Amino acid sequence: MIERLGHFPRVPKPNDNSKMGFSLEFAGMLNRACLFFYIRIVGFVASLLNRACLFFYIRIVGFVASLLNRACLFFMFMSLHMELWINHLALHQKKKTRGVTALLRFIAKLPDGEKYQIDFDPDTFQPIGQYAAKFKSYLSFIARSKVSINEKQWKKISDKLKDVIWDDITCKFTCPTDKEFRKHWFVYMGERLKQFKTLLSNVYIFGKGDKHGNTTPFEKYKFIKEEDWDLFVQTRQKEDFQEKRLKGKTHASKNIHPHILSRGGYEKLRATVMEERRKKVIEEAKGDESLMVDPPELKRYEAWLMARQKPSGNFTSEATNLVASKIGELVEKNTQGTIVFEGRDDILTVALGINEHPGRIRTAPRGVGFKKFYGKSSRSTLGGVSQDDLLAHLQALEQKMNIDFQHKLQKHLQQQRTELQQQMQKEMQEERAQIQQGMKLLQQMQLELRSERPKEMFIKEHVESVGTSTNGSCSKVMTTEDLTKKMDASEDYLKKINNLKENSFSLDLDHETSELSVFIDRVDLNELTSGIKWLSTSILSLWCTYLHRMCISKNFNKLFGFLDPNRILVHTKPAEVIQTYIQNKLDGEPKKCYLGPLLNSNHWQLFVICPEDNIIFWFCSLNRSPKKNIKVILEGALEGYHLLRGIKKKKPNWKNIMGHQQDNGWACGYYVMKNMFDIIDACIVERFNEIFTDTSSYEKESIDHIRQLWAQFFLQKVEEQENQEKKDLMTKQKRLKKTYI
Numbered sequence: 001m002i003e004r005l006g007h008f009p010r011v012p013k014p015n016d017n018s019k020m021g022f023s024l025e026f027a028g029m030l031n032r033a034c035l036f037f038y039i040r041i042v043g044f045v046a047s048l049l050n051r052a053c054l055f056f057y058i059r060i061v062g063f064v065a066s067l068l069n070r071a072c073l074f075f076m077f078m079s080l081h082m083e084l085w086i087n088h089l090a091l092h093q094k095k096k097t098r099g100v101t102a103l104l105r106f107i108a109k110l111p112d113g114e115k116y117q118i119d120f121d122p123d124t125f126q127p128i129g130q131y132a133a134k135f136k137s138y139l140s141f142i143a144r145s146k147v148s149i150n151e152k153q154w155k156k157i158s159d160k161l162k163d164v165i166w167d168d169i170t171c172k173f174t175c176p177t178d179k180e181f182r183k184h185w186f187v188y189m190g191e192r193l194k195q196f197k198t199l200l201s202n203v204y205i206f207g208k209g210d211k212h213g214n215t216t217p218f219e220k221y222k223f224i225k226e227e228d229w230d231l232f233v234q235t236r237q238k239e240d241f242q243e244k245r246l247k248g249k250t251h252a253s254k255n256i257h258p259h260i261l262s263r264g265g266y267e268k269l270r271a272t273v274m275e276e277r278r279k280k281v282i283e284e285a286k287g288d289e290s291l292m293v294d295p296p297e298l299k300r301y302e303a304w305l306m307a308r309q310k311p312s313g314n315f316t317s318e319a320t321n322l323v324a325s326k327i328g329e330l331v332e333k334n335t336q337g338t339i340v341f342e343g344r345d346d347i348l349t350v351a352l353g354i355n356e357h358p359g360r361i362r363t364a365p366r367g368v369g370f371k372k373f374y375g376k377s378s379r380s381t382l383g384g385v386s387q388d389d390l391l392a393h394l395q396a397l398e399q400k401m402n403i404d405f406q407h408k409l410q411k412h413l414q415q416q417r418t419e420l421q422q423q424m425q426k427e428m429q430e431e432r433a434q435i436q437q438g439m440k441l442l443q444q445m446q447l448e449l450r451s452e453r454p455k456e457m458f459i460k461e462h463v464e465s466v467g468t469s470t471n472g473s474c475s476k477v478m479t480t481e482d483l484t485k486k487m488d489a490s491e492d493y494l495k496k497i498n499n500l501k502e503n504s505f506s507l508d509l510d511h512e513t514s515e516l517s518v519f520i521d522r523v524d525l526n527e528l529t530s531g532i533k534w535l536s537t538s539i540l541s542l543w544c545t546y547l548h549r550m551c552i553s554k555n556f557n558k559l560f561g562f563l564d565p566n567r568i569l570v571h572t573k574p575a576e577v578i579q580t581y582i583q584n585k586l587d588g589e590p591k592k593c594y595l596g597p598l599l600n601s602n603h604w605q606l607f608v609i610c611p612e613d614n615i616i617f618w619f620c621s622l623n624r625s626p627k628k629n630i631k632v633i634l635e636g637a638l639e640g641y642h643l644l645r646g647i648k649k650k651k652p653n654w655k656n657i658m659g660h661q662q663d664n665g666w667a668c669g670y671y672v673m674k675n676m677f678d679i680i681d682a683c684i685v686e687r688f689n690e691i692f693t694d695t696s697s698y699e700k701e702s703i704d705h706i707r708q709l710w711a712q713f714f715l716q717k718v719e720e721q722e723n724q725e726k727k728d729l730m731t732k733q734k735r736l737k738k739t740y741i
């Protein structure tokens with residue numbers, strides 16, 4: 001057993017000594033006992049040490065974790081405290097804003113006798129180059145600092161002060177010397193001064209002060225004197241200015257398409273976009289010069305949309321979002337070729353539904369007005385030649401003019417008139433044959449009517465008057481004797497029309513605010529004089545002008561407006577263009593009712609729009625309902641009108657008016673003219689369905705009465721036009737003679 005343990009040396013086995021054997025056995029037992037206790041003691045000590053180490057390890061780790069946790073909480077508290085302290089300093093520390101200090105340093109760097117070199121666009125006078133923005137900023141600063149804020153009108157500042165201001169500007173920048181350039185930038189400075197005074201009022205008088213807590217502008221604008229400021233505050237607190245300010249705020253609230261342009265305006269936007277497009281072209285070309293072409297110019301609708309698009313891609317208002325969607329649809333249709341936009345009716349104008357007015361054009365640079373952007377509109381003259389062409393022709397003959405200048409000019413005009421008559425000769429012969437055939441048919445119809453009708457009759461078309469008018473075809477019953485007199489007068493006027501030597505006429509339309517003329521030729525006149533043919537849109541256009549003058553004479557011009565039939569031809573014009581025209585009429589010329597004679601599928605119909613009541617009255621002498629495309633156009637125009645005014649309304653209420661019904665296939669135009677005349681003459685602005693209840697056909701005498709009125713007004717209009725053209729011609733002759741002398 002001991003040998004196997006191997007811990008003691010081997011002892012020889014005794015032979016016969018028993019004591020020795022006992023001692024050895026006893027020693028083995030002790031050995032085994034020591035080994036046992038040794039193992040137990042070592043195990044116990046090891047267990048104690050293990051438990052002690054584990055205990056101290058847990059305590060140390062816990063202590064360290066506690067220290068780390070407390071340190072984290074401490075640093076979090078210090079960080080929060082530091083953030084609050086920084087915010088507190090930021091609120092009480094003055095923020096560095098853009099002021100005049102940098103501008104003055106820029107001017108002070110300029111050596112004596114030298115100027116900043118600037119180029120200007122010869123058409124718009126806009127600055128070009130590195131110092132363009134500094135030039136505008138300096139002009140604004142000069143206007144603020146040199147002119148008192150109590151100056152009521154910029155135009156009334158003294159010429160001496162203007163010279164001082166301009167000398168100061170020309171000493172710093174190179175500027176052209178012509179008067180138009182100086183006038184342009186003085187207007188600009190006047191606008192900046194007006195804007196500055198508005199800023200002072202909004203911030204320091206009607207507001208709570210600037211961002212630094214200042215309630216007066218003396219610290220920021222040191223050139224403002226205290227006595228001037230006190231007087232300025234007094235004038236701004238008066239009642240008349242308060243009314244003016246309220247009116248301005250009301251007008252500004254109607255801007256449903258606010259832009260987010262910088263002070264550089266559309267010019268800076270256009271330059272930035274074009275620069276990006278050039279870089280893109282260069283990158284795509286990859287060094288190939290054949291691919292380096294000029295990028296496409298920024299279109300007007302693109303610039304308008306970019307000026308109102310936020311960095312997130314959203315637009316500044318819901319109304320702008322709707323316009324953007326409409327522009328996308330119009331661009332797609334234009335690309336497909338279904339719609340062609342030309343001149344003033346471009347994509348942006350049609351999408352907005354508001355025509356451009358004379359003055360500054362949307363997205364156009366400053367200085368580009370209506371005529372520069374769209375060009376001059378030409379008006380027709382008596383000889384069929386535009387005034388611009390006639391003036392150019394006269395200037396070409398200027399060197400050949402002599403004492404008999406007037407005689408030669410008259411001879412030239414007479415020659416043009418003769419050539420025009422020769423061109424129309426063939427058409428006249430054809431029309432005469434048609435007239436003769438029509439007259440025979442008319443006589444036959446008159447004989448039939450006379451045989452069927454009694455000699456004495458009354459017209460049963462009494463219409464209840466809503467206004468104050470008591471005279472007219474709608475408000476009294478006329479006897480056959482009265483109508484016979486009118487018919488005779490009508491025949492006289494029609495004979496005068498047939499006796500006219502001219503075959504074509506260009507007449508101005510008074511019911512349109514823009515310069516719009518109507519061309520009436522012999523074919524149109526023959527349709528009216530025959531009395532048995534469909535009427536052209538030219539006849540109805542001139543009839544609108546007659547009713548417009550009738551409204552003025554009766555003081556109804558604030559109640560009734562007219563939509564020209566040539567502008568609402570549904571079979572020749574795009575629906576968007578017609579809708580834009582009607583919407584512009586409703587918004588630009590507020591009236592109670594708008595009368596629109598409509599030629600639809602060779603049939604004349606009449607609609608009356610009452611925008612405030614959101615009602616559309618529909619007249620048809622054949623009792624036909626409006627077609628879907630017509631309803632879409634009129635409802636869209638009304639919706640756009642209400643949207644421009646910030647009003648949300650449901651779809652308009654349609655009311656079909658039965659009225660008088662025709663018994664032939666050609667009199668629809670006369671029925672429309674008669675209904676329009678009755679509405680104006682009796683001042684009917686509501687309850688049309690209660691007034692127009694008679695469904696019988698109009699008597700022939702009633703139609704002849706309308707023909708008489710039109711023919712009489714046509715002859716009067718021709719005479720007015722000829723007199724005006726003679727005056728214009730004499731004025732040009734005098735001007736050319738002075739130039740020649």
